[in-house]
Amino acid sequence: MITSEQIEKVRGWFAGRLPEDLFEEVTEVTVDREEITVIGRVPEPRLAEGASATEREAAAQGRIQEFRERTREARMTVAREAEQRFGRKVSWGAVCGAERALFTHVAAPVMTRLRQPERQVLDTLIAGGVARSRSEALAWCVRLVQRHADDWLTELRTSLEQVHRVRSQGPDATTS
Structure with a gap:
């Protein structure tokens, strides 16, 4: 079992190592024997007043995809360092409004x-x-x-x- 102290070390390291402008906030850092999953909030797109729920959902999905592509290099640099330091794969995800997406994750x-x-x-x-x-x-x-x-x-x-x-x-x- 992973101890709370080990989890705190991982969370602390990511809090200090992630570029300031990567996420609005880190919402979740989850650790198990094989994987560390880092999920952060990205800014919601600006929409016209009265936009439908369907439009909001599609815009949030688009924003998450844009974030994934734009930040790939920075995230992979951090992931390589973390994988060496903690001996676990690093997976990423993002939250935008009500939408949540995992980019990659381990299926052990x-x-x-x-x-x-x-x-x-x-x-x-x-x-x-x-x-x-x-x-x-x-x-x-x-x-x-x-x-x-x-x-x-x-x-x-x-x-x-x-x-x-x-x-x-x-x-x-x-x-x-």
């Missing part, structure tokens, strides 16, 4: 062994057209749990951070 393979009743759940999702493969069905299940158990998962992560802090203070902890 996960190996699991399932018993027949669990495989039957996945196979039912495939037969029902929800997924095309067991892998896709399993990803669908994870997203469903994530959506419906967010508070519980947040509490579990907080508890795990506390366990890590207590372990680091134990008799086998190394002191500097």
Whole structure:
């Protein structure tokens, strides 16, 4: 598990390293074992008063695409430094108004062994057209749990951070 201190170091490094004019603000820095995802807010395009929701959505998508192309070189320079420093791939995204887009991100393979009743759940999702493969069905299940158990998962992560802090203070902890 990634500790809150490790996450704070990554967030702090990005806060100091990102060019001042890259984002209006960094809205999210997420870290796991394989990847660091940096998402920032970009300025909304100016539209005529009374612009429709469809026009606003299209304008925001266009602004995100423009930002992606215009800042590619600067983002890749920062990503290369971060990948060397933290040993993880760096992915980027942007938020503009109500629109949110990830540019690139890691799809890490996960190996699991399932018993027949669990495989039957996945196979039912495939037969029902929800997924095309067991892998896709399993990803669908994870997203469903994530959506419906967010508070519980947040509490579990907080508890795990506390366990890590207590372990680091134990008799086998190394002191500097």
